[in-house]
Amino acid sequence: MNIILVLVDSLNKEALKIYNSDTVCRTPNLDAFADKSLVFDNHFISSLPCMPARREIFAGRKEFMWRPWGPLEVFDPKLPREVQKQGYNTGMVTDHYHYWEETANGYMQGFMTLEMIRGHETDYHQLPHDGDVPKWVEKMSEYRSPYHMRQYWENVKDFGGEEDYFPAKTFTAASNWLRKNAGRGPFFLQVESFDVHEPFHVPAPYDTMYTDDLKGDAGDYNIWPPYQVYADLDAFMAQTTPDELAYLKAQYYGKTTMVDKWFGHLLDTIGDLDLWDDTMVIFTTDHGHDLGERGAFGKQYPHYDSHANIPMVVWHPGRKGEGGRSAALTQTVDLFSTVIDASGGTPPDETRHSVSLMPLISKGEAPHADITYGTFGQGVCITDGEWTLFKSPVDGHDLFSYSTMIARPLLVDNPVDGRVGSAPAQPVDQAQFDPSVPYPMWKMPIQVDPRTYENFLFHRGQDPDQRDNLWDSHPSERDRMVALLLQRLQEEGCPPEQLERLGLNAANIAAE
Template sequence: MNIVLVLVDSLTRNCLQAYAPDSPCRTPNIDRLAARAHVFDNHFVGSLPCMPARRELIAGRKEFMWRPWGSLEVFDPRLPSEVKTGGYHTHIVTDHYHYWEEEANGYIQSYDTTEMIRGYEVDHWQRQDPHEEKPVWVRKVEEFRAPEHIGQYYANVKDFAGEEDYFSAKTFGSACDWLDRHARKGKFFLHVETFDVHEPFDIPEPYESMYADGATKNEFNIWPPYQVYDDLNAFMDQTTPEELAFLKSQFMGKVTMMDKWLGTLFDKLDEMALWEDTMVILTTDHGHDMGERRAFGKQHPHFDSHANIPLMIWHPKYPGNGTRLSGLTQTVDLFATIIDAAGVELTPANRHSRSLLPMITQGTPSPRQAVLYGTFGQGVCVTDGAWTLLKSPVPDAPLYLYSTAIFRPLIVDNPVDGRLAKPPNKPVDQGYFDPSVDLPMWKIPIKVDPRTDENFLFHRADDPDQSENLWERAPDARARMLRLMRELMDDEGFPPEQLARLGLEETVAA
């Protein structure tokens, strides 16, 4: 059986009619996959944001308790290498430029073959012209973002003639070309990953005006700030309902454009009769909030709006025909699922990832009763499907990252340059801090500015929008969920100082 993994960055499930039937966003190709596949209703993030999520996919390891965004560790298994032992040719085609940045080394090198589509976001692909007069929409973004960021993106895309030049078109087109050349040469694992629908929300016609009600990107900012808190607050203080509506229209337009080109991949599977012997997985790394609660992106607190994410799996021998699965699952579980589908046994067994294949092939319940997720240095979240608790850190509590290497982490929450480059940000110890790792690790103090110290508790069925915080009003549920959080932490592993940082010293596992 062949395996195709399609990863669409920042794909918010509430934008998809397969999950939100009243959504105005049109995605006919995702809809046709949903009609034939198993659809997972309670699939959640694990480690956020982009590269921490990909470490879960590629290495099967949650990292948000231990370290921020960074390279793969030397002790990490590599999904392509594991699958390869089952006789598969492995290939990735992606425009996700973080894969070839210094701060994220090791993720794609183990694929047999790789194709990189250049130019997304601030990928250093084309040279910026400092003397060039920038168009109005670029200057609008410069009001709240570093000019070199939008300037790099503009340099990359300014010569695009039409939608065929944009990134999802190139990525899915390259995947189709690869199938034409290689699909008949033996079993394959094809990883197709588009950075769409990530910001900036720049799209050509007909998508720019498709949901925009006459507005254009010359009027409104298409790349609002969110990593730097002061910039986010300044933007939110001056924005308007019309600008927020336009941003959502551009996000939906980008989703629809991506869906069109995803359809070319599905058409290729039709043309080559590959559905008959190919497992197809469609998912994302996280959603993307669009100004709700004065926030953008995927930062803590991790409300369901970006933490409860889409997952659809087609298995040729066990067609779902739209079957909905309500069991709790997580990003990290796709590592074990793909290895299981490839008929390969991982030795030693993975600590964090659990195969979802029995849910599809045998109708078994989810291997999880609850899930734990979060962002390094920010809060930790837990849900059992009925209740969700979001726990923020205690102010000024110490924080350390743990790694076998001293690397340059990409800190995406209120970044401050040089956090690890100058004393006292140097290793304070080395040892075997993680019992699941048989190598010594550095213990390095690091500063992360939490976005909030507020805690949240929600009942998901009664309050699907998570607008009513029950932290103070439901003490029994709060205590039970805190015990559940501690139980999952004990099971998955954590540095001991996290107990004080999260205010859990007196909390014992359920």
């Protein structure tokens, strides 16, 4: 059986009719694909953001308790190489530029073929020049680096119609890969569209598709609001307007519809090549993206369902014509074991946190009773499907990163010691801190500014928007979920000081 994994970055369930019947955003190709496939209602993130999520996909290991965004570790298995052991040809087509940054080495090198679509976001693709930039680029530069905003402009300024934009290039390249290679034996193709990631910059007709009668010129609105630096986010929210927020969402919807069109091009190719009867297709994302809800943007902690409960749709030829929906809890890290299992292989012994979803897809067997997820240096989340708890850090505790390498980390959440480019701190120790890792690891002090010290408890059925914090009013459920979180973190493995930092030692739990 062939396998195609399609990853569309930053895609919200709220924008998709298969999850939200009230949305105005149109995705006819995904709708048609979902009608014949298995739709997952409770698929969740694990480690955030972009590259931590991809380490889970490539290596089957949650990292949010151990380290921030970084390269694959020397002990990590590589998903494409595990699939190749079953005699598969493997290929990747992606415009996700983080893969070729220094801070994310090692992920894509395992594929037999690789096609990189250059120029998205701040990819150093075209040389920047002095001179004027359009008003919309100036608007983005109010809260983000003008140098980086100019870099994006240099990358895209010569684009004409939508065929020049990244979804068209990415899905067309994936279709071409299939036409060239699908007849050469079983294959695993990973297709990654960095869109619908910001900046929410789209061509006609998508730029006005959802604007209705909004007033003002497009250049009056910021299509890339700040969110990593807290003060910048607060400043933006203090001066933004309802029209600007509505315009931002309209551009996000426009980009979603554009991605859907070109995803449809890939689906057409699968049909043209008569691949549906022997090809499994997984469509999902790495995380959602809040668009001003609760005064926030992006995918930062606290990880509300608005960006943590993410889309996934799976076509399996063994379920032909069945369609249906699954309410079982699943998460990103499970993709690693699922793809290997689907190829006929067995996940390697090093697999720490990934569970194959093939028994769920074929027999309806739920893989998890509850799941944990989070971002390094922030709080930790757990849900059992009915209740969701966010356990935030306790002020005044040290934080350490653990790795076999001393690498330049990418800190994406208001680091106290500077932004990207900061030199790593001096290690304070080296030992085999993780018993599942066959090598000693460096223990390095690191500072990340927590977004909140407040704890949260929500009932997902009665409060799907997670507005009513029940932490104080429902102590029995709170204590049950806190104890469950402690049990899961001990089972999954974490540095012992993380339990102190999160207030999860026995004394703190008893006091609360």
